[in-house]
Amino acid sequence: MQKQLDTFNEAGIRVVAISVDTPEESRRLAQLAHYTFPLLSDQKREAINHYDLVHKGGGPSGEDISRPAEFLLDSSGTVRWRMLTENYWKRTTPEQVLAAAKELP
């Protein structure tokens, strides 16, 4: 995703990643992987509850985590494209998202 970040930004798309990691853990990940897009921390599982993405007991010690999912929103905050994979090794490619981004008004 980082490699394609400029392409996304040029297309007017802001990339944001969300997990249940703490801000410190996310900062470590961002430093390690040289991510420059924002990583947000949903420690209280509020957003993933509202988005119905909670994977109960999916974490390594049985904690609730987020399932993988991607949503492309337009500038009004409406979902224009989404991907809820059924296999966590099967992830969206940047090309798929960019194709969907072309359809945005």
Add this chain to the structure above:
Amino acid sequence: MKKFNWQIWAGFLLTIFAFLSYPFIFIEWPLTRDFPWLNLLLFAAALVLLIVGLRRAFKPERRLFSKIAAPILTVLSVLILALFIFVAFIESRRLPASQAAPAVGQKAPEFTLADTNSKPVTLVELVSQPINNKPAKGVLLIFYRGYW
């Protein structure tokens, strides 16, 4: 000294490679990631080597060491294959159905979450702030399992 039973060892090492090459190599490309056919082919090739090696190990002139090592390596290889099938086809699909996830055309639920500096960020901000001094056309939200 009988000749080294290379087939059994090659079969075992190829099994390990078939297992590890998925998360470390073939996960990179959708073609080899979405269905691990290349890894299953490697497992199949390893199995052929193991069967050949196993038959060789039980020839009467082979040493006792060979007769013990060959079945152990074969059993280990089969266990590695079983683990691969479990992880690749069962464990990775145990994801919740997420029936209530916001659908196309629906408004995405608002949220306020902390960024890596513990500063609160709202969805409204993400959608409305300009990118490279141009108004944002959209936001891609990527939910991920976490780094732990």
